[in-house]
Amino acid sequence: MNDHPKPQPATSRKSGPLFGKARLPGDKSISHRAFMFGGLASGETRITGLLEGEDVLRTGEAMKAMGARIERNGAEWVIQGTGNGCLLEPAEPLDFGNAGTGVRLTMGLVGTYDMKTHFLGDPSLSKRPMGRVLDPLREMGTQVLKAEPGDRLPITLQGPQRAAPISYRVPMPSAQVKSAVLLAALNTPGVTTVIEPVMTRDHTEKMLAGFGAALEVETDTEGMRHIRIEGQGRLQGQVIAVPGDPSSAGFPLVAALIVPGSDITIENVLMNPTRTGLILTLQEMGADIELMNRRSAGGEDVADLRVRSSELKGVRVPPERAPSMIDEYPVLAVAASFAEGETLMEGLEELRVKESDRLSAVANGLKANGVDCTEGETTLSVRGAPEGRGLGGGTVETHLDHRIAMSFLILGLATAKPVTVDDRAMIATSFPEFMRLMTDLGAEIE
Ligand SMILES: O=C(O)C1=C[C@@H](OP(=O)(O)O)[C@@H](O)[C@H](O)C1
Numbered sequence: 456m457n458d459h460p461k462p463q464p465a466t467s468r469k470s471g472p473l474f475g476k477a478r479l480p481g482d483k484s485i486s487h488r489a490f491m492f493g494g495l496a497s498g499e500t501r502i503t504g505l506l507e508g509e510d511v512l513r514t515g516e517a518m519k520a521m522g523a524r525i526e527r528n529g530a531e532w533v534i535q536g537t538g539n540g541c542l543l544e545p546a547e548p549l550d551f552g553n554a555g556t557g558v559r560l561t562m563g564l565v566g567t568y569d570m571k572t573h574f575l576g577d578p579s580l581s582k583r584p585m586g587r588v589l590d591p592l593r594e595m596g597t598q599v600l601k602a603e604p605g606d607r608l609p610i611t612l613q614g615p616q617r618a619a620p621i622s623y624r625v626p627m628p629s630a631q632v633k634s635a636v637l638l639a640a641l642n643t644p645g646v647t648t649v650i651e652p653v654m655t656r657d658h659t660e661k662m663l664a665g666f667g668a669a670l671e672v673e674t675d676t677e678g679m680r681h682i683r684i685e686g687q688g689r690l691q692g693q694v695i696a697v698p699g700d701p702s703s704a705g706f707p708l709v710a711a712l713i714v715p716g717s718d719i720t721i722e723n724v725l726m727n728p729t730r731t732g733l734i735l736t737l738q739e740m741g742a743d744i745e746l747m748n749r750r751s752a753g754g755e756d757v758a759d760l761r762v763r764s765s766e767l768k769g770v771r772v773p774p775e776r777a778p779s780m781i782d783e784y785p786v787l788a789v790a791a792s793f794a795e796g797e798t799l800m801e802g803l804e805e806l807r808v809k810e811s812d813r814l815s816a817v818a819n820g821l822k823a824n825g826v827d828c829t830e831g832e833t834t835l836s837v838r839g840a841p842e843g844r845g846l847g848g849g850t851v852e853t854h855l856d857h858r859i860a861m862s863f864l865i866l867g868l869a870t871a872k873p874v875t876v877d878d879r880a881m882i883a884t885s886f887p888e889f890m891r892l893m894t895d896l897g898a899e900i901e
């Protein structure tokens with residue numbers, strides 16, 4: 456795994472039309488959960504289509520360190536889980552590298568076990584706030600034995616002998632926080648309730664129900680979701696086919712839109728409505744995206760996307776759409792750089808606590824490449840230059856952020872001058888096939 460050797464810059468340049476079919480790696484959110492829930496459930500879980508990115512592999516290592524058996528057998532990952540309530544104290548610190556999802560969900564999972572667990576991360580993860588997960592855990596009885604100021608990694612947790620069920624209203628739109636509380640509830644007697652004012656990705660609820668957890672979801676008259684879960688029940692291993700990652704799909708999708716003459720098909724994309732905000736926004740901008748072969752696979756809707764280059768126009772992206780496209784704003788900002796008029800993105804406060812401060816990383820990268828944009832406290836506005844006239848020529852600081860690296864390599868495919876990113880290494884955390892997939896479509900990146 457990448458332990459931050461010398462940075463590896465990469466450069467993309469104006470490319471001819473992109474053509475062909477792209478098959479995406481598995482969804483990162485579902486892959487993390489497949490390893491976790493499979494590692495926890497009784498009996499065997501078999502997974503196909505798993506994302507073999509560094510983030511997910513770290514989650515697999517953590518589950519192994521707590522007693523799960525995980526092996527790759529050809530195209531399939533086969534897991535023998537410990538049984539719910541039966542995780543073992545890990546002998547070594549759990550190192551989650553760059554992965555917010557991995558560390559936050561696992562802190563929830565082990566936070567209600569009467570054992571001591573140490574958590575580590577890379578310099579990016581060590582800057583990110585963990586209090587959002589530690590706060591509800593403290594209410595359930597978890598002791599935070601060690602944490603850096605502001606509840607940051609490295610962190611050591613000690614769970615209680617008997618955890619207390621709580622009712623917890625998630626204070627920010629975060630699937631990671633919701634999930635951490637639901638996972639803590641699995642080893643807690645009684646019913647834990649998570650109240651979610653704004654719906655975020657629902658993979659934890661859907662998958663836990665599939666593994667046999669006693670879980671129900673109710674939406675009240677004000678639109679708040681109440682998720683109730685009864686702890687200490689049996690979870691049973693499952694067969695899981697992981698669909699293609701819609702967040703990864705954003706890169707070839709935007710590339711095909713901005714490179715004139717392109718016509719590509721992206722296959723097997725997860726179409727869960729909590730994840731499709733980017734597609735909706737791009738369609739509002741005038742993007743030619745055809746949803747083909749819509750089908751249901753493993754309890755989720757999937758589709759193939761045929762994408763043809765399009766003349767885009769600026770739009771306002773409302774704040775309530777943010778949870779359904781939270782990781783896609785960097786690449787949306789790239790699309791907006793080629794649109795006619797202004798694109799205004801609102802409600803972006805959560806972007807400041809991702810692998811980097813994505814709001815300022817995007818604004819700085821755009822400015823370095825001549826794109827006219829304004830960074831507000833929680834907003835970004837981008838005024839595009841159709842056909843990328845006069846754009847490019849800059850070097851972008853990626854701050855250990857895979858999505859910043861990939862987004863700006865997409866920018867350079869259609870700007871007048873090439874675009875360089877200072878380090879491509881982190882791309883392997885979520886999309887190890889990115890370079891090959893893009894160059895196979897005709898993108899000039901090296
Ligand atoms: O639950 C998940 O799998 C994720 C939730 C989101 O984070 P937040 O919960 O911090 O919004 C998202 O940004 C991340 O890439 C994956």
Ligand SMILES: C=C(OP(=O)(O)O)C(=O)O
Pocket residue numbers: 483553554555556557782809810858885
């Ligand atoms: C925010 C992301 O991931 P995580 O929070 O898991 O590091 C992402 O993949 O864009």
